[in-house]
Amino acid sequence: MKQMLADVQAKPDTRGISLAEVGIEDLHYPLLIADGQGGKREVAATVTMSVSLTADVKGAHLSRFIDVLNEWRDQFGPGNTLSMVDELRRRMGSRSARAKVSFPYFLERRAPVSGIPSFVDYACELEATVLDTGFELTQQVDVPVTSVCPCSKAISDRGAHNQRGHVTIGARPLDPRGDLWFDDLIDIAESSGSSPVYSLLKRSDERYVTMAAYDNPLFVEDIARNVALALQADGRIAEYRVRIVNDESIHNHAAYAAIPWTAVATDSWSGNGD
Template identity: 40%
Template sequence: MRDVQSERDKRNIAIDRVGISSLSWPIQVLDRSNGTQDTVANVSLSVLLPRDYRGTHMSRFIEILGEQEDQVTFHNMENLLKMLQTRLDADEAHADFEFPYFITKKAPVSGALGRMRYDVRFFAELKGSKFDLITELTAPVQTLCPCSKEISDKGAHNQRAHAKISVRMKSFMWIEELAEIADSCASAPVYSILKREDEKAVTEKAYANPRFVEDLVRELAIAMEKDHRITWYSISVTSHESIHNHDAFASVERSKN
């Protein structure tokens, strides 16, 4: 049977990335409390296509993914990319996994347990033999406006915010650790279950720790700088302002090499 994809192309244009995207796929990721956690990822896989190849073999992406036994971790991502390089005769390979991850959090006073959703992304590249992996966590947190607190006789406006933390690591780091860093730097954490005594505690904690988005992004940067496992980080904080008709944001990116 004629292999059209393998035919030579004479237009002399290499394609930076060609592959599959928007693939829903069951995966298993490492969970600090339970060993592993099952979730469903939105997956993109791609390779660099040489200028003299007409096309790639799309079905091979699915075949290779299916051979990974569903587990996607810091430790086996490079092997996945090596298989893509070999089976698709490519110098570069890329993988992008985006998925919801759930962490059980305990309410601060009652101890009520509830699951919090965090959005996680693994983006990996293998260029020749050079491997690169970025781990990204988006965490819901709370910010309370320092200016509002300062000028108001009673109360201050507060709101949910999202802290997006992307890191390159030289050694393993739990997803839960990134979530804990986000909580510790915010005005207060966000919980899925709060009793009245918990709401009081969380409200008072936020009031005692006012944060602009600028404050939060700087506190997160300090935490990244202190962690020897992190070699590069990018942080973006978006505050969904409760009394303004806009969001507020701040971002920073640094390499520690």
């Protein structure tokens, strides 16, 4: 005879306090993420998942978070992430549910002169929130670039100081089940700096990259505006935010520029999942 085990989480709570988020975080899990080439790639993701609890519910069944994640692990993309979070909300009987999935995303980059391939990693993130009244989806990338200081170039007899910059783009797609890929946001970021960053460069490549960056000097403000213009011109994006940080090479500080969430389309985000 099967023993009936007590379900403590399902018991009512009488303290009258609702909870906005209850869940799991810092879970490391292998996922298959859709890429911009029509395929899938396995990533080692860090996952946060949560649901809301009304005042009368004592606790959440934490095992269900892993159940739902594992069921969806081989079909991750923006639209599917929303569907997964909505399933989590319904299975938990909650008014809202949220998931944030962070992972390194590798793209092959060929050196500009030798053409030798190598891979560059980009920090990417998907965050989805589903309520019983609507949803919100954010795609984010963090992309390394090179920037050359225009002021240093203008005042120096020889050379100019340069630095490693990080371009962080957050985007909310007009159609969460559409075709806005991490690859597209990464391309926008890389094209907005003085030069992309490569894992492998031969001497001919290094010469090319150094001179190309020198011919395209940009302040951190320039990079932020370049990114914003490219995002505004992309008809797939409803809202965006931008943050650029340069690790200064001759100063004991970093320089940054930021643009908060900015709407692109007037009809952006009905938020009803249709």
